[in-house]
Amino acid sequence: MGENLVKTLIIYKSVHHGNTLKIAKVMADVLEAELMDLKDASVNFIEEYDLIGFGSGIYKARPHKELIKFIDDLNKVKSKKAFVFTTSGIGYSRYNSFLKNKLSEKYFEIVGEFSCKGFDTWGPFKYIGGISKGKPDKDDLKNAENFANDLKKKF
Numbered sequence: 001m002g003e004n005l006v007k008t009l010i011i012y013k014s015v016h017h018g019n020t021l022k023i024a025k026v027m028a029d030v031l032e033a034e035l036m037d038l039k040d041a042s043v044n045f046i047e048e049y050d051l052i053g054f055g056s057g058i059y060k061a062r063p064h065k066e067l068i069k070f071i072d073d074l075n076k077v078k079s080k081k082a083f084v085f086t087t088s089g090i091g092y093s094r095y096n097s098f099l100k101n102k103l104s105e106k107y108f109e110i111v112g113e114f115s116c117k118g119f120d121t122w123g124p125f126k127y128i129g130g131i132s133k134g135k136p137d138k139d140d141l142k143n144a145e146n147f148a149n150d151l152k153k154k155f
């Protein structure tokens with residue numbers, strides 16, 4: 001088949017157990033996207049891509065503060081699409097809202113979102129061996145793959 005004409009970048013922040021990175025990798029494979037750790041990303045890169053995925057673990061009910069700052073530092077964009085994904089101990093999909101709102105402020109068109117549970121040994125949870133053990137699991141990775149395939153069909 002022809003080459004992917006939608007240039008896609010995925011920027012992620014995954015500091016606790018690499019849970020979000022696992023999801024990001026699956027999505028990057030399907031979308032033939034550039035996969036970039038936030039620490040290697042610069043706001044100038046955004047210009048070169050049509051579709052940008054932003055992924056983060058959830059830390060104290062928020063995406064990582066460095067990812068929030070990165071988005072705050074972006075100029076308003078024109079005709080760029082974005083999708084967001086988060087992993088968290090609880091797995092609430094509403095944890096995505098923060099990123100979606102931030103990106104909307106910069107005029108990104110939000111074209112998709114994904115969330116799932118991620119192994120969590122933060123704070124007191126470590127004394128009970130953590131919660132959401134083994135997550136993301138095979139099914140979560142399959143769901144992430146399906147999500148990315150659906151997204152791909154849209155463009």
Ligand SMILES: Cc1cc2nc3c(=O)[nH]c(=O)nc-3n(C[C@H](O)[C@H](O)[C@H](O)COP(=O)(O)O)c2cc1C
Pocket residue numbers: 013014015016017018019020021056057058059060061062087088089090091092117118119120121122
């Ligand atoms: C400092 C810290 C705070 C966290 N706060 C929350 C939280 O408020 N809600 C939640 O569901 N999970 C919370 N978690 C669990 C993480 O969101 C979860 O383990 C996530 O999958 C981490 O992603 P990562 O491995 O990509 O960093 C927290 C973890 C850490 C380390």
